[in-house]
Amino acid sequence: MSRISSRIGGIAPSATLAVDATAKAMRAAGQDVVGFGAGEPDFATPDHIVAAAEKACREPRMHRYTPAGGLPELRQAIAEKTARDSGVTVSAGQVLVTNGGKQAVYEAFATLLDPGDEVLLPAPYWTTYPESIRLAGGVPVDVVTGPEAGYRVTVEQLEAARTERTKVLLFNSPSNPTGAVHKPEEVREIGRWAEQAGIWVLADEIYEHLVYGEARFASILTQVPELAERCVIVNGVAKTYAMTGWRVGWLIGPTDVVSAAANLQSHATSNVANVSQAAALAAVAGPLDAVAEMRTAFDRRRLTMHRMLTETPGVTCPLPEGAFYCYPSLQGALGRSLRGRTPTTSAELCQLILEEAGVAIVPGEAFGTPGFARLSYALSDEDLVKGVSRLSALLSEAA
Structure with missing residues (x-):
């Protein structure tokens, strides 16, 4: 008889929370990591x-x-x-x-x-x-x-x-x-x-x-x-x-x-x-003033992230119209040699990106569409540019 019920044992852990936890653990260990995994505003509660x-x-x-x-x-x-x-x-x-x-x-x-x-x-x-x-x-x-x-x-x-x-x-x-x-x-x-x-x-x-x-x-x-x-x-x-x-x-x-x-x-x-x-x-x-301020910041970051991703080799990305995520295709970057490895899935590529560039993103496998990834733009403008720049530089090396 199994110790864990099949109903609970079959639950997959939250991939987004797992990526965020990994990024936080790496930062706590002194590593410079930019995390795009968490789906939460980076603003304080009003x-x-x-x-x-x-x-x-x-x-x-x-x-x-x-x-x-x-x-x-x-x-x-x-x-x-x-x-x-x-x-x-x-x-x-x-x-x-x-x-x-x-x-x-x-x-x-x-x-x-x-x-x-x-x-x-x-x-x-x-x-x-x-x-x-x-x-x-x-x-x-x-x-x-x-x-x-x-x-x-x-x-x-x-x-x-x-x-x-x-x-x-x-x-x-x-x-x-x-x-x-x-x-x-x-x-x-x-x-x-x-x-x-x-x-x-x-x-x-x-x-x-x-x-x-x-x-x-x-x-x-x-x-x-x-x-x-x-x-x-x-x-x-x-x-x-x-x-x-x-x-x-x-x-x-x-x-x-x-x-x-x-x-x-x-x-x-x-x-x-x-x-x-x-x-x-x-x-x-109460009022929605704080929401309007957040939306203005998110809109600016949305446009910045989308522009930078579309300029990245092997990446295509529709312009998101809502929430605070970009969901690019990484299929053009798969199957190519990158720092001695050849990732064939978005999960493998996201792991390589984390290890080699210090950038945490969530692979599309977690969302039902392998070959893609989710990046949240609910983080500071500075970190956003730093993180996507690292990602772009790394993927530019792919042969």
Whole structure:
């Protein structure tokens, strides 16, 4: 009999967190490493949010258990924020506050899926999606998109992948890891297809405020309101308010789904830490000034990284329109001799880049598309230029 259950033993570790941890360990050992692996803003949480947490620490009611589904005032504020920012009208009873976006994703799948149910998963995808699907007993079905289409999935691709077992479509725009943003008319077409096909949509909208240039975020429920009874939206404070460590996310959906997910959470974790909930309340109910400042910095870095990557031998990269990632193809650099080695996979090449150039990037294998890599531009301008310059110099040696 195995010591570890097959369900848990089959989980792949988070590749993005592993790369970030490796980079931090190398720096702690005195090595000069530039890390592009972490998906978190490099800005401090805004002062008014921190002040709200400090105040909550001194409130006796915050020292006790609170409702598993979230502080009532936070659930109401999230409903109001969703109407304000996304144009989607929901009640506080349709909101479940979770321990970060990851818990929201897992609890949504755990609530919706029975063993063998299939989930259409456009790839490249965030590393947590397939693991959450499998943990819930579901079967991820990759629908691969490419740089030539800007990494945007089409209805034709989704329909070709749909079977009688298909229950859910995972839809993430703006996208992690590609930065792709679906146009409103594309979101509408996908939503109508899902509604007509009778399948659920799990929409991850956590990067809703991080869009650039002519791109515009469009929530699938604003485009197809009739999908409301078969749609779950997940979101959180991590990216918009530079609060990755505070661990507050939420899911929004039909009341029966939210109630069932809240029952699950009541046994798994109970309430989210009250101090973090108080901070999240200040975030979602407050101004978006800090978000605008971050977006300006990210936009500048986006253009710099894209320019430098496209000038690098063996690398091609679409211009990302959202989030804070570039997702270049490294296929032109594979199979070439580089410092006595000939990497044939993006995983091998990324390892070589880390060892030889001191640059940590996440290989495409982690996102379902070997031959590519993800680089976050959520780091200082100076480190960004230094890191991509090292990468470019190294790949220029390939023969």
